[in-house]
Amino acid sequence: MSAPRRHVIRPATLEAIVEAAIRVLNANAGATMSEIAVQAGVGRATLHRHFRTRDDLVSAIGIRCIEDMNAAVRAQATAGQRAVDRLRNMFRAVIPLGDRYSFLGTNYTDDRRVDEGYGTQLEWAVALVEDLKEQGDVGRDVPSAWVVAQIDQLVWTAWNAVAEGYLSADEATELAVRTLTVGLR
């Protein structure tokens, strides 16, 4: 006897849930399934039909965030580029996903796939920082952990600036590169 047919959600419904969940949970990590459903414009039963538990939903969104971020980073051509140009390209690709960074920071899920994905991002960032130091765009005296932390925060503050409307995406990218390398003087 076959297992009960698993629910197949419509792609547009799933996208609405993912975007709504990121928005609502970034604002309040304790938001209820009801709040997420309302914001997504779907019924709460639809969430429960597709995700086994609230934790399952948060994990699934976390995995989606990591996949989106890794896809954005992977999509860049890096061969032969100067480190500072790779930094600029990375910011250009990743700043629009700043809300996903924030989601992963505030809605931690003890999920192997999220941990692995985050580790991939970290490795990529550390390699970039080593090259920035090698090419003189970042001083060798600066702890790499500090540089990585600054890059992380710049992604988020730049995303916020674009969301608030006082910077365009291009302006945000340039200001992020400038802030990290030569500062605001």
Added chain:
Amino acid sequence: MSAPRRHVIRPATLEAIVEAAIRVLNANAGATMSEIAVQAGVGRATLHRHFRTRDDLVSAIGIRCIEDMNAAVRAQATAGQRAVDRLRNMFRAVIPLGDRYSFLGTNYTDDRRVDEGYGTQLEWAVALVEDLKEQGDVGRDVPSAWVVAQIDQLVWTAWNAVAEGYLSADEATELAVRTLTVGLR
């Protein structure tokens, strides 16, 4: 007939609760009263005896955070100082309170006193940014909102660096000033 005697908590107990609540709620904004009590080394009944509700506790901690931050900023002598020195002094005073910044960011409470206190901090920061621009430490082309956002995030990442142990408090202060003004090159 007089009202029932209000519970008077011991100062050491209250401090333990405040510090534990900041630590636990920074890690997980949805942490339970039980988790806070365990971390504080007190009984859950003690929390309920002193705070009417969980929301009341979160509000009270938020007010404490704002008061601590405003006290730190107010304690500085600023008359006659260059803007960059005021920036350095502000970082030195406020970085140890980075966990309080974070608390206010992630555990927003719709409380008039928290809003007012935050407004005071913001006014102070904007005035400092104007002076930094006036004295050439920050370019006039940079949006003030961007500079304020960077200062905010530097407080948090510097606090984290000290907590993680790869920077001393003095190193964190200097690196924060450097990152904002001349960058990491």
Added chain:
DNA sequence: CCGGTTTGAGACATTGATGTCTCAAATTGC
């Protein structure tokens, strides 16, 4: 040492969110 006060443990009631289920309505593709 003692009186007054605070506190912790645990029992218990309440509450709100989650999770399950059913059925009519809506949607979609042919």
Added chain:
DNA sequence: GCAATTTGAGACATCAATGTCTCAAACCGG
């Protein structure tokens, strides 16, 4: 237009966290 499928609303059960209360134990200042 119809069949197959997904979805929303709402009823209902479950569960975990909150909130209340009592009493013995612990604490502290005089």
